[in-house]
Amino acid sequence: MASEPVIRPYVADDLSAVLDLLRRALGESPERPRTRAWFEWKHVRNPFGRSILLVAEAGRRLVGLRALMRWELRRPDGDPLLCARPVDTATDPQFRRLGIFRKLTLAGIEEAKSQGLHLLFNTPNPRSGAGYVSMGWQAVGSVGVMLRPKLGLFRRRRHQDFDLVGAVPELQPMTHLYVEDRAARGLRTPRTAEYQRWRFHDHPVAQYFVTVSDEGAAVIRPNLRSGRRELAVSEISGPAGSILRRVARSSDADYLIGWFSPGSPERTEAIRGGLIPVPWKRTLTLMARPLTELDLDVGIFSNWDLALGDLELL
Ligand SMILES: CC(C)(COP(=O)(O)OP(=O)(O)OC[C@H]1O[C@@H](n2cnc3c(N)ncnc32)[C@H](O)[C@@H]1OP(=O)(O)O)[C@@H](O)C(=O)NCCC(=O)NCCS
Numbered sequence: 001m002a003s004e005p006v007i008r009p010y011v012a013d014d015l016s017a018v019l020d021l022l023r024r025a026l027g028e029s030p031e032r033p034r035t036r037a038w039f040e041w042k043h044v045r046n047p048f049g050r051s052i053l054l055v056a057e058a059g060r061r062l063v064g065l066r067a068l069m070r071w072e073l074r075r076p077d078g079d080p081l082l083c084a085r086p087v088d089t090a091t092d093p094q095f096r097r098l099g100i101f102r103k104l105t106l107a108g109i110e111e112a113k114s115q116g117l118h119l120l121f122n123t124p125n126p127r128s129g130a131g132y133v134s135m136g137w138q139a140v141g142s143v144g145v146m147l148r149p150k151l152g153l154f155r156r157r158r159h160q161d162f163d164l165v166g167a168v169p170e171l172q173p174m175t176h177l178y179v180e181d182r183a184a185r186g187l188r189t190p191r192t193a194e195y196q197r198w199r200f201h202d203h204p205v206a207q208y209f210v211t212v213s214d215e216g217a218a219v220i221r222p223n224l225r226s227g228r229r230e231l232a233v234s235e236i237s238g239p240a241g242s243i244l245r246r247v248a249r250s251s252d253a254d255y256l257i258g259w260f261s262p263g264s265p266e267r268t269e270a271i272r273g274g275l276i277p278v279p280w281k282r283t284l285t286l287m288a289r290p291l292t293e294l295d296l297d298v299g300i301f302s303n304w305d306l307a308l309g310d311l312e313l314l
Contacts (some may be wrong), residue, residue: 009055021090037204056104064095066105068112084112102131121289129285170250173201174209217238229252
Protein backbone atom coordinates (compact mmCIF):
# COMPACT_ATOMS: atom_id res chain seq x y z
CA MET A 1 0.00 0.00 0.00
CA ALA A 2 1.22 3.53 -0.82
CA SER A 3 1.99 6.10 1.87
CA GLU A 4 -0.57 7.77 4.19
CA PRO A 5 -2.99 9.85 2.08
CA VAL A 6 -2.53 13.61 2.13
CA ILE A 7 -5.54 15.96 1.99
CA ARG A 8 -5.16 19.06 -0.17
CA PRO A 9 -7.29 21.50 -2.20
CA TYR A 10 -8.26 20.46 -5.72
CA VAL A 11 -6.40 22.20 -8.56
CA ALA A 12 -7.45 22.38 -12.23
CA ASP A 13 -4.77 19.83 -13.22
CA ASP A 14 -6.56 17.21 -11.09
CA LEU A 15 -9.61 17.19 -13.34
CA SER A 16 -8.97 14.06 -15.41
CA ALA A 17 -7.81 12.06 -12.36
CA VAL A 18 -10.95 13.21 -10.49
CA LEU A 19 -13.22 12.16 -13.37
CA ASP A 20 -11.48 8.77 -13.48
CA LEU A 21 -11.97 8.36 -9.73
CA LEU A 22 -15.66 9.25 -9.97
CA ARG A 23 -16.12 6.70 -12.77
CA ARG A 24 -14.40 4.02 -10.68
CA ALA A 25 -16.22 4.83 -7.44
CA LEU A 26 -19.68 5.88 -8.56
CA GLY A 27 -19.94 4.60 -12.13
CA GLU A 28 -21.20 6.54 -15.11
CA SER A 29 -24.57 6.68 -16.84
CA PRO A 30 -26.07 8.79 -19.63
CA GLU A 31 -27.86 10.81 -16.93
CA ARG A 32 -24.69 11.20 -14.90
CA PRO A 33 -21.79 11.47 -17.30
CA ARG A 34 -18.41 12.01 -15.72
CA THR A 35 -17.29 14.55 -18.30
CA ARG A 36 -15.48 17.87 -18.09
CA ALA A 37 -18.68 19.69 -19.20
CA TRP A 38 -20.71 18.07 -16.41
CA PHE A 39 -18.05 18.77 -13.76
CA GLU A 40 -17.67 22.40 -14.80
CA TRP A 41 -21.44 22.97 -14.94
CA LYS A 42 -21.81 21.56 -11.46
CA HIS A 43 -18.72 22.73 -9.64
CA VAL A 44 -17.50 25.83 -11.48
CA ARG A 45 -20.46 27.54 -13.21
CA ASN A 46 -22.96 27.12 -10.37
CA PRO A 47 -24.48 30.60 -9.74
CA PHE A 48 -24.21 30.08 -5.96
CA GLY A 49 -20.44 29.91 -6.35
CA ARG A 50 -17.67 27.43 -7.06
CA SER A 51 -17.66 24.25 -5.03
CA ILE A 52 -15.24 23.67 -2.19
CA LEU A 53 -13.16 20.80 -3.58
CA LEU A 54 -10.64 18.74 -1.66
CA VAL A 55 -8.74 15.67 -2.79
CA ALA A 56 -6.80 12.90 -1.06
CA GLU A 57 -3.55 11.82 -2.63
CA ALA A 58 -1.54 8.70 -1.82
CA GLY A 59 1.89 8.86 -3.38
CA ARG A 60 1.10 10.37 -6.77
CA ARG A 61 -2.31 8.73 -6.99
CA LEU A 62 -5.58 10.60 -6.46
CA VAL A 63 -7.63 8.38 -4.13
CA GLY A 64 -10.42 10.56 -2.72
CA LEU A 65 -12.66 13.49 -3.58
CA ARG A 66 -14.74 15.72 -1.34
CA ALA A 67 -17.01 18.16 -3.19
CA LEU A 68 -19.14 20.70 -1.33
CA MET A 69 -21.43 22.28 -3.89
CA ARG A 70 -22.42 25.78 -2.83
CA TRP A 71 -26.12 26.52 -2.49
CA GLU A 72 -28.39 29.12 -1.00
CA LEU A 73 -31.66 28.66 0.83
CA ARG A 74 -34.08 31.42 1.81
CA ARG A 75 -35.71 31.31 5.21
CA PRO A 76 -39.38 32.25 5.61
CA ASP A 77 -38.25 35.64 6.98
CA GLY A 78 -36.40 36.22 3.68
CA ASP A 79 -32.89 35.92 5.13
CA PRO A 80 -30.48 33.79 3.12
CA LEU A 81 -28.74 30.74 4.55
CA LEU A 82 -25.37 30.10 2.94
CA CYS A 83 -25.15 26.37 2.36
CA ALA A 84 -23.14 23.68 0.67
CA ARG A 85 -24.27 20.27 -0.52
CA PRO A 86 -21.76 17.45 -0.03
CA VAL A 87 -21.97 15.54 -3.32
CA ASP A 88 -19.90 13.24 -5.56
CA THR A 89 -18.33 11.51 -2.56
CA ALA A 90 -15.69 9.08 -3.76
CA THR A 91 -12.87 7.00 -2.32
CA ASP A 92 -10.79 4.75 -4.58
CA PRO A 93 -12.07 1.15 -4.11
CA GLN A 94 -8.55 0.05 -3.09
CA PHE A 95 -8.37 2.67 -0.32
CA ARG A 96 -11.71 2.22 1.42
CA ARG A 97 -12.31 2.02 5.19
CA LEU A 98 -9.05 3.83 5.86
CA GLY A 99 -10.72 7.02 7.00
CA ILE A 100 -10.26 9.00 3.76
CA PHE A 101 -13.92 10.02 3.42
CA ARG A 102 -13.96 11.02 7.08
CA LYS A 103 -10.74 13.09 6.84
CA LEU A 104 -11.89 14.80 3.64
CA THR A 105 -15.31 15.58 5.08
CA LEU A 106 -13.94 16.96 8.36
CA ALA A 107 -11.52 19.15 6.37
CA GLY A 108 -14.44 20.25 4.17
CA ILE A 109 -16.47 21.20 7.25
CA GLU A 110 -13.61 23.38 8.53
CA GLU A 111 -13.22 25.05 5.13
CA ALA A 112 -16.97 25.68 4.87
CA LYS A 113 -17.01 27.21 8.36
CA SER A 114 -14.05 29.43 7.54
CA GLN A 115 -15.92 30.66 4.44
CA GLY A 116 -18.86 31.68 6.67
CA LEU A 117 -21.31 28.99 5.52
CA HIS A 118 -24.24 28.21 7.80
CA LEU A 119 -25.45 24.76 6.80
CA LEU A 120 -24.59 21.57 4.95
CA PHE A 121 -27.38 19.41 3.51
CA ASN A 122 -27.50 16.45 1.17
CA THR A 123 -29.26 13.21 0.26
CA PRO A 124 -26.55 10.57 0.78
CA ASN A 125 -26.85 6.91 -0.08
CA PRO A 126 -26.78 4.30 2.73
CA ARG A 127 -23.04 3.65 2.19
CA SER A 128 -22.03 7.17 3.14
CA GLY A 129 -25.07 7.92 5.35
CA ALA A 130 -23.63 6.13 8.39
CA GLY A 131 -20.38 8.08 8.06
CA TYR A 132 -22.25 11.39 7.92
CA VAL A 133 -24.23 10.55 11.07
CA SER A 134 -20.96 9.91 12.90
CA MET A 135 -19.81 13.39 11.83
CA GLY A 136 -22.82 15.25 13.21
CA TRP A 137 -25.40 14.99 10.42
CA GLN A 138 -29.03 14.36 11.31
CA ALA A 139 -31.65 12.67 9.17
CA VAL A 140 -34.37 15.23 8.41
CA GLY A 141 -36.92 13.16 6.51
CA SER A 142 -37.67 10.97 3.52
CA VAL A 143 -38.40 12.31 0.10
CA GLY A 144 -41.33 10.49 -1.45
CA VAL A 145 -42.96 10.13 -4.85
CA MET A 146 -46.10 11.56 -6.42
CA LEU A 147 -47.43 9.75 -9.46
CA ARG A 148 -50.10 10.16 -12.11
CA PRO A 149 -50.19 6.86 -14.00
CA LYS A 150 -52.01 6.53 -17.29
CA LEU A 151 -54.27 3.63 -18.09
CA GLY A 152 -52.28 0.75 -19.45
CA LEU A 153 -49.02 1.69 -17.69
CA PHE A 154 -48.49 -1.86 -16.50
CA ARG A 155 -49.79 -3.55 -19.64
CA ARG A 156 -47.83 -1.61 -22.20
CA ARG A 157 -44.75 -3.09 -23.71
CA ARG A 158 -41.45 -1.46 -22.93
CA HIS A 159 -40.27 1.35 -25.14
CA GLN A 160 -36.85 1.71 -26.69
CA ASP A 161 -37.04 5.45 -27.17
CA PHE A 162 -39.10 8.50 -26.39
CA ASP A 163 -39.50 11.48 -28.65
CA LEU A 164 -38.51 13.99 -25.99
CA VAL A 165 -39.30 17.11 -27.94
CA GLY A 166 -42.54 15.77 -29.37
CA ALA A 167 -43.62 14.21 -26.06
CA VAL A 168 -45.96 17.08 -25.30
CA PRO A 169 -46.75 19.41 -28.18
CA GLU A 170 -47.05 22.48 -25.97
CA LEU A 171 -43.72 22.04 -24.15
CA GLN A 172 -41.18 24.69 -25.03
CA PRO A 173 -37.45 24.42 -24.50
CA MET A 174 -36.57 25.75 -21.08
CA THR A 175 -34.97 29.13 -20.82
CA HIS A 176 -36.28 30.30 -17.49
CA LEU A 177 -39.67 30.38 -15.86
CA TYR A 178 -40.29 34.12 -16.35
CA VAL A 179 -42.22 34.26 -13.08
CA GLU A 180 -41.58 35.79 -9.69
CA ASP A 181 -40.90 33.22 -7.00
CA ARG A 182 -43.32 33.02 -4.10
CA ALA A 183 -42.27 33.66 -0.49
CA ALA A 184 -40.52 30.75 1.23
CA ARG A 185 -42.64 28.66 3.64
CA GLY A 186 -39.58 26.84 4.89
CA LEU A 187 -36.00 26.58 3.64
CA ARG A 188 -36.35 27.21 -0.08
CA THR A 189 -34.03 27.64 -3.07
CA PRO A 190 -34.61 31.16 -4.43
CA ARG A 191 -35.83 30.76 -8.03
CA THR A 192 -33.90 33.64 -9.58
CA ALA A 193 -33.68 33.85 -13.38
CA GLU A 194 -29.95 33.12 -13.10
CA TYR A 195 -30.57 29.99 -11.04
CA GLN A 196 -33.30 28.73 -13.37
CA ARG A 197 -31.16 29.28 -16.46
CA TRP A 198 -28.24 27.37 -14.97
CA ARG A 199 -30.30 24.63 -13.36
CA PHE A 200 -32.66 23.81 -16.22
CA HIS A 201 -31.40 25.40 -19.42
CA ASP A 202 -27.66 24.86 -19.04
CA HIS A 203 -27.86 21.32 -17.61
CA PRO A 204 -25.27 19.34 -19.59
CA VAL A 205 -27.48 16.31 -20.32
CA ALA A 206 -31.05 16.57 -19.07
CA GLN A 207 -33.51 18.33 -21.37
CA TYR A 208 -36.04 20.38 -19.46
CA PHE A 209 -39.11 21.93 -21.05
CA VAL A 210 -41.54 24.52 -19.80
CA THR A 211 -45.24 24.86 -20.31
CA VAL A 212 -46.84 28.15 -19.36
CA SER A 213 -50.43 29.36 -19.13
CA ASP A 214 -51.88 32.69 -17.98
CA GLU A 215 -52.06 31.24 -14.51
CA GLY A 216 -48.99 29.16 -13.90
CA ALA A 217 -46.09 27.22 -15.30
CA ALA A 218 -44.45 23.82 -15.01
CA VAL A 219 -40.91 22.64 -15.76
CA ILE A 220 -40.98 19.11 -17.10
CA ARG A 221 -38.31 16.59 -18.09
CA PRO A 222 -39.31 13.79 -20.42
CA ASN A 223 -37.34 10.66 -19.62
CA LEU A 224 -37.22 6.96 -20.41
CA ARG A 225 -36.98 4.90 -17.21
CA SER A 226 -36.79 1.09 -17.38
CA GLY A 227 -38.58 1.22 -20.70
CA ARG A 228 -41.40 3.43 -19.40
CA ARG A 229 -41.95 6.92 -20.73
CA GLU A 230 -42.11 9.34 -17.83
CA LEU A 231 -42.60 13.07 -17.51
CA ALA A 232 -40.81 14.31 -14.41
CA VAL A 233 -42.47 17.45 -13.05
CA SER A 234 -39.48 19.28 -11.61
CA GLU A 235 -41.01 22.65 -10.80
CA ILE A 236 -44.44 24.20 -10.63
CA SER A 237 -45.26 27.84 -10.35
CA GLY A 238 -48.69 29.27 -9.58
CA PRO A 239 -51.94 27.34 -10.00
CA ALA A 240 -50.57 24.80 -12.44
CA GLY A 241 -52.92 21.89 -11.69
CA SER A 242 -54.82 22.40 -14.94
CA ILE A 243 -51.54 22.54 -16.88
CA LEU A 244 -50.56 19.14 -15.49
CA ARG A 245 -53.93 17.62 -16.38
CA ARG A 246 -53.61 18.97 -19.92
CA VAL A 247 -50.04 17.70 -20.24
CA ALA A 248 -51.08 14.25 -18.99
CA ARG A 249 -53.93 14.08 -21.53
CA SER A 250 -52.01 15.33 -24.55
CA SER A 251 -48.71 13.52 -24.03
CA ASP A 252 -47.84 9.97 -25.00
CA ALA A 253 -45.97 9.40 -21.70
CA ASP A 254 -46.89 6.44 -19.48
CA TYR A 255 -46.97 8.52 -16.30
CA LEU A 256 -46.15 11.83 -14.65
CA ILE A 257 -43.93 11.81 -11.59
CA GLY A 258 -42.92 14.54 -9.15
CA TRP A 259 -42.45 15.48 -5.55
CA PHE A 260 -43.08 18.65 -3.52
CA SER A 261 -42.79 19.26 0.21
CA PRO A 262 -45.90 18.34 2.22
CA GLY A 263 -47.95 21.47 2.89
CA SER A 264 -46.54 23.42 -0.07
CA PRO A 265 -48.87 25.09 -2.61
CA GLU A 266 -47.07 23.14 -5.35
CA ARG A 267 -48.03 19.85 -3.73
CA THR A 268 -51.66 20.99 -3.68
CA GLU A 269 -51.43 21.90 -7.38
CA ALA A 270 -49.75 18.61 -8.22
CA ILE A 271 -52.62 16.78 -6.51
CA ARG A 272 -55.11 18.94 -8.45
CA GLY A 273 -53.20 17.85 -11.54
CA GLY A 274 -53.77 14.21 -10.63
CA LEU A 275 -50.38 13.35 -9.06
CA ILE A 276 -51.07 11.21 -6.02
CA PRO A 277 -48.53 10.68 -3.22
CA VAL A 278 -47.39 7.04 -3.17
CA PRO A 279 -47.18 6.40 0.59
CA TRP A 280 -44.95 3.33 0.52
CA LYS A 281 -42.37 4.73 -1.90
CA ARG A 282 -39.40 6.66 -0.50
CA THR A 283 -36.48 7.72 -2.68
CA LEU A 284 -33.94 9.79 -0.78
CA THR A 285 -33.18 10.72 2.80
CA LEU A 286 -32.57 14.41 3.39
CA MET A 287 -29.76 14.98 5.90
CA ALA A 288 -28.42 18.20 7.37
CA ARG A 289 -25.59 19.50 9.51
CA PRO A 290 -25.60 23.08 10.82
CA LEU A 291 -22.20 24.78 10.84
CA THR A 292 -23.29 27.50 13.19
CA GLU A 293 -26.02 28.15 15.76
CA LEU A 294 -29.31 28.48 13.87
CA ASP A 295 -32.60 29.66 15.36
CA LEU A 296 -34.51 27.44 12.92
CA ASP A 297 -34.60 23.68 13.52
CA VAL A 298 -33.29 22.23 10.26
CA GLY A 299 -33.91 18.72 11.60
CA ILE A 300 -37.68 19.13 11.16
CA PHE A 301 -38.86 18.19 7.67
CA SER A 302 -41.74 20.68 7.72
CA ASN A 303 -39.14 23.47 7.97
CA TRP A 304 -38.06 22.65 4.40
CA ASP A 305 -39.80 23.83 1.24
CA LEU A 306 -38.46 21.64 -1.57
CA ALA A 307 -39.37 20.48 -5.08
CA LEU A 308 -38.14 17.59 -7.20
CA GLY A 309 -36.03 20.09 -9.17
CA ASP A 310 -34.04 20.89 -6.03
CA LEU A 311 -32.95 17.29 -5.71
CA GLU A 312 -32.86 15.44 -9.06
CA LEU A 313 -29.83 15.12 -11.28
CA LEU A 314 -27.53 17.33 -9.31
C1 LIG B 1 -18.88 5.89 0.80
C2 LIG B 1 -17.37 6.05 0.64
C3 LIG B 1 -17.08 7.45 0.10
C4 LIG B 1 -16.69 5.88 2.00
O1 LIG B 1 -15.32 6.15 1.85
P1 LIG B 1 -14.19 5.60 2.84
O2 LIG B 1 -12.98 6.47 2.61
O3 LIG B 1 -14.03 4.16 2.69
O4 LIG B 1 -14.86 5.93 4.26
P2 LIG B 1 -14.12 6.04 5.67
O5 LIG B 1 -13.05 5.01 5.77
O6 LIG B 1 -13.68 7.45 5.92
O7 LIG B 1 -15.32 5.69 6.63
C5 LIG B 1 -15.94 6.66 7.43
C6 LIG B 1 -17.22 6.06 8.01
O8 LIG B 1 -18.18 5.93 6.96
C7 LIG B 1 -18.98 4.76 7.21
N1 LIG B 1 -18.78 3.83 6.09
C8 LIG B 1 -17.85 3.90 5.12
N2 LIG B 1 -17.99 2.88 4.25
C9 LIG B 1 -19.06 2.15 4.68
C10 LIG B 1 -19.71 0.99 4.21
N3 LIG B 1 -19.30 0.35 3.11
N4 LIG B 1 -20.76 0.53 4.92
C11 LIG B 1 -21.18 1.14 6.05
N5 LIG B 1 -20.59 2.27 6.53
C12 LIG B 1 -19.56 2.77 5.86
C13 LIG B 1 -18.52 4.19 8.53
O9 LIG B 1 -19.27 4.81 9.54
C14 LIG B 1 -17.08 4.66 8.56
O10 LIG B 1 -16.57 4.75 9.84
P3 LIG B 1 -15.80 3.45 10.45
O11 LIG B 1 -14.82 2.95 9.41
O12 LIG B 1 -15.13 4.03 11.66
O13 LIG B 1 -16.88 2.47 10.75
C15 LIG B 1 -16.77 4.99 -0.32
O14 LIG B 1 -17.19 3.72 0.09
C16 LIG B 1 -17.14 5.17 -1.77
O15 LIG B 1 -16.49 5.91 -2.52
N6 LIG B 1 -18.22 4.50 -2.16
C17 LIG B 1 -18.72 4.56 -3.55
C18 LIG B 1 -19.28 5.90 -3.86
C19 LIG B 1 -20.45 6.28 -2.98
O16 LIG B 1 -21.30 5.48 -2.67
N7 LIG B 1 -20.47 7.56 -2.60
C20 LIG B 1 -21.51 8.12 -1.79
C21 LIG B 1 -22.42 8.87 -2.68
S1 LIG B 1 -23.62 9.73 -1.71
